[in-house]
Amino acid sequence: MNERNDAGIYGEGYLIKLPEFDFLPLMLVMASPKPFVPWKAPEPAGQTESRSGFAQTNVNQAQASEFPNGPSVNELLRRREWQKFILTQTHDHFVQTRTALASRLDFKLDNGWPTKILRNECNRKLGTVLIQPPRHILDGMLEAGSSETDVQVQAQQMAQTCSPLTADVIDLLIFLLLDPKNSLGASFSIDAILAARNLQKHRGGKNANGEAYRGGYTKEQRQDVAQQIELLSWVQVRYTNAIVYRRNQPKELKQGNAEPLFKFSEIPVDKKRTRKGQHWSVEPFETLQEILAGGFVGYLPLQVMQYNPAKRAAEKAIARHLFARWRRAHKQGVKDRRGYSGGGLLVQDLLNIAGISVERHHPGRAEERLSEALIQLMDDGLIKERGCQCINKLAPGWVSRWLQDRIDIHPTDEFVELRH
Secondary structure (H helix, E strand, O other): OOOOOOOOOOOOOOOOOOOOOEEEEHHHHHOOOOOOOOOOOOOHHHHOOOOOOOOOOOOHHHHHHHOOOOOHHHHHOOOOHHHEEEEOOOOOOHHHHHHHHOOOOOEEOOEEEEEEEEOOOOOOOEEEEEEOOOOHHHHHHOOOOOOOOHHHHHHHHHOOOHHHHHHHHHHHHHHHHOOOOHOOEEEHHHHHHHHOOOOOEEEEEEOOOOOOEEEEEEEEEHHHHHHHHHHHEEEEEEOOOEEEOOOOOOEOOOOOOOOEEEEEEOOOOOOOOOOOOOEEEEEEOOOHHHOOOOOEEEEEHHHHHHHOOOOOHHHHHHHHHHHHHHHHHHHHHOOOOOOOOOOOOEEHHHHHHHHHOOOOOHHHHHHHHHHHHHHHHHHHOOEEOOOOOOOOOOOOHHHHHOOOOEOEOOOHHHHHHHOO
């Protein structure tokens, strides 16, 4: 995957400078969550199943009847208020689901389906997330001649595609669905996802034989995102003790069987304008829609999406955890001596969050990688400062003492002002 750079550059190549807009203060929007509208499955005419199991819907019906006025990812990111921070979900169940899907490790088989148990920081069970096609997709695959064992093997292979890129796509889809006009569903393109991640388009030109070739994103880049869309269409969740709020009153989500998070439909368009499989519509299922309308909304730097998912996975994971943690601390009124935080984090916990393992024969590599990640976040303006201690790596037992150290990480003044 070709990145413009590891850290990303705001405003270059995609986030262009536009005239100033008048918009409602963000805190007023945050204080007034949109009313909940029960989700109803659409029944567009002429819907067919593609080979991949996605529903194909006529573009005129999808755009004209389902999602006529909702802004696209491009339009949202061009607005002044989303030039650096985007909105995302901070509900604990959702955060742990996104964290579980950002790694291909720790999946267990439950009746043949890859499954992860969701737990919060206090080790309380929040539910499970599993890779299993929804009933309508599974029935279509069985009717096409596949056995349930074949589908389970495919699900196990799809579980191995979980990566930090999965979390990027989830955050961008949630950002799209949090717009009031997109609450029931939205349309997007794969190129818009790539542009939001600040990937550089390749220039068109001519080869050595004088034959012209098109510019734009590579086939591999588009396939990476398409693979994540197919993965997310198979993701199902079963939450326990999930609480949302309606008019400041707590409400427990009642969920029986596992339920998908998203429903995707491919939007075919004129072949002269785009390639097949580039435009999609996405709708939240009932559980996700309840969470989206429940007021658990926070900010996430757009920079997190622009880190290289292969080289900067630790930075992505730490940043997502910190901003969700600060959102909860702000909502619960947790303060420290600096007025805004939630306490320090154990080094061992930070390593687990970042997915950094301590090698038995080279433990110093873990310390160097963690320090590198925190310095990168500071240099990019995502965190303000971090408390650190001098470590004598020559002293016996330094690893055990270091793992029990606490690191105080504080948000930037810009983020604090935004929250207040």
